[in-house]
Amino acid sequence: MATTRSFLSFLRSAGIILLSLGGLLAAAPAAFSSADEQGDGIVNALDLGATYLTSVQGTYPGDDLVNPGPPGKWVSYSAIPNVWEWDAGTGYAYANTWGATALGLLVASQASGNTAGLAAAIAYADDIADDYHDSGNFPRSQTAPFLTDIELLTRVGTTGCTCTATNWFSNLPPAVDFADRTIDGSISRGNGDLAGWDIAVDISGALVSGHFDYACELAKRVIQRRADWEGSSPADLQDWWGVLSEGGLANSLSLVQAADEDGDCGDFSADIRGYRDALIARQSGPNISPYTGIDVNGAIEAKYAGESFWGVQQNAFGLLGLVGSGKDMTPADAEAAAKVAAYLLRAQYPAGTGPVIAGDPRNADGAWPVYPYYWLDYSNMEIDGEALYALALARQHGIEPQAASDEDADETSDLRAEGGKHSSRARDNKRETRLRSQGSEPAFSQAGPPIAH
Numbered sequence: 001m002a003t004t005r006s007f008l009s010f011l012r013s014a015g016i017i018l019l020s021l022g023g024l025l026a027a028a029p030a031a032f033s034s035a036d037e038q039g040d041g042i043v044n045a046l047d048l049g050a051t052y053l054t055s056v057q058g059t060y061p062g063d064d065l066v067n068p069g070p071p072g073k074w075v076s077y078s079a080i081p082n083v084w085e086w087d088a089g090t091g092y093a094y095a096n097t098w099g100a101t102a103l104g105l106l107v108a109s110q111a112s113g114n115t116a117g118l119a120a121a122i123a124y125a126d127d128i129a130d131d132y133h134d135s136g137n138f139p140r141s142q143t144a145p146f147l148t149d150i151e152l153l154t155r156v157g158t159t160g161c162t163c164t165a166t167n168w169f170s171n172l173p174p175a176v177d178f179a180d181r182t183i184d185g186s187i188s189r190g191n192g193d194l195a196g197w198d199i200a201v202d203i204s205g206a207l208v209s210g211h212f213d214y215a216c217e218l219a220k221r222v223i224q225r226r227a228d229w230e231g232s233s234p235a236d237l238q239d240w241w242g243v244l245s246e247g248g249l250a251n252s253l254s255l256v257q258a259a260d261e262d263g264d265c266g267d268f269s270a271d272i273r274g275y276r277d278a279l280i281a282r283q284s285g286p287n288i289s290p291y292t293g294i295d296v297n298g299a300i301e302a303k304y305a306g307e308s309f310w311g312v313q314q315n316a317f318g319l320l321g322l323v324g325s326g327k328d329m330t331p332a333d334a335e336a337a338a339k340v341a342a343y344l345l346r347a348q349y350p351a352g353t354g355p356v357i358a359g360d361p362r363n364a365d366g367a368w369p370v371y372p373y374y375w376l377d378y379s380n381m382e383i384d385g386e387a388l389y390a391l392a393l394a395r396q397h398g399i400e401p402q403a404a405s406d407e408d409a410d411e412t413s414d415l416r417a418e419g420g421k422h423s424s425r426a427r428d429n430k431r432e433t434r435l436r437s438q439g440s441e442p443a444f445s446q447a448g449p450p451i452a453h
Contacts, residue, residue: 042395045345046108049388050117052366053084053105053381057120060085062093082123088367088379089360097382097453098124099148104385106155107392125156129164144171147205154209165209175217183229192232194452196222196245203252207259216265219256223271236305240449243282243302247317250275254324272328279318280336289373294347296373298339304449312347312368313383313451315340316390326397334399341394342401344387347372371448382453
């Protein structure tokens with residue numbers, strides 16, 4: 001396989017953004033065109049989300065996985081600059097999630113013309129590039145990278161970031177070993193159904209950084225071992241984790257095929273189609289939540305412990321999977337993607353929401369509630385980044401969200417204006433009548449399903 005031909009051709013086919021050293025937005029490529037060139041609802045959501053993630057970037061204590069080889073170790077730090085919390089309002093950060101947050105911030109800022117957001121994403125990239133050369137106890141030059149960080153460094157594209165991405169990538173083990181380690185580790189931890197999602201993210205990072213052969217080997221291995229990891233989680237988690245792998249792999253396999261000009265990597269068409277059909281089959285009909293007023297019409301449903309959830313993370317990766325490279329997207333895929341995108345727009349906290357996240361005095365404008373159907377007071381910054389990344393990709397490939405009805409939109413806006421918590425706080429008479437008949441709290445006691453990271 002010819003790795004040298006894959007990088008530039010993949011950039012052209014998949015619309016990868018690279019920022020010039022000379023000017024932040026001056027070099028914005030057409031794939032993530034600015035709001036001046038294409039105005040739509042997604043641009044507004046991207047701009048608002050980028051503004052939020054910029055406002056909450058800061059210095060936090062956190063954990064960093066230092067992984068020179070298995071099993072790796074977690075190292076705690078008292079202060080890490082230019083990063084993000086994981087759960088909003090907790091004040092604590094996890095290194096394996098920052099890349100996802102920064103990637104979403106980067107592409108959202110590029111598409112919406114948000115210069116402050118772009119600068120914030122680049123500040124994180126510069127910091128990890130500097131840290132790579134740090135001569136402390138565990139410099140990153142001695143570690144295996146998170147491929148979300150490699151993707152970010154490559155997308156930023158400055159000389160320092162690109163060199164760091166190239167050198168750091170060389171610390172990874174051979175692709176088959178890396179895939180096996182990921183799959184076996186996920187199975188041993190009881191979340192084997194997440195293995196496809198983990199490797200899907202890594203495939204994207206490898207592709208963007210120009211390592212087509214590595215991405216190809218990851219793709220082939222995760223499909224070869226699908227029977228090992230799929231369905232290996234506890235019953236309560238199989239569906240919940242499975243939808244992330246469906247969306248992630250539909251996206252990454254589509255990207256591999258788009259970059260594979262010579263057909264060297266094999267044909268993943270049946271796998272992509274199977275995953276996309278599964279995602280479409282999960283989409284819900286009209287269903288306005290009795291707890292939050294949000295309509296999950298068109299959203300991708302996944303079950304956890306027997307209860308239906310329409311998680312933002314599941315829908316972000318579902319949207320990625322339905323769109324993929326754009327080259328193999330059918331009209332039915334595009335229609336389904338438009339419905340998922342519309343749900344994500346409805347679920348985002350709008351401008352003027354104010355401080356509604358539990359334990360967090362900052363304004364939530366532009367963030368997402370993790371489980372919009374049940375609660376509006378819980379948000380996660382990794383998921384915010386993933387939602388922005390997915391919406392930017394959808395817009396790049398011409399997805400136009402299908403709007404909710406005026407009545408549904410008014411109900412959701414009214415609820416959020418009244419504090420953004422459970423809709424038992426709503427004062428609208430029509431909704432109050434519905435709440436009295438259906439109950440204002442979920443019947444189950446769980447705080448919600450776990451979040452993948």
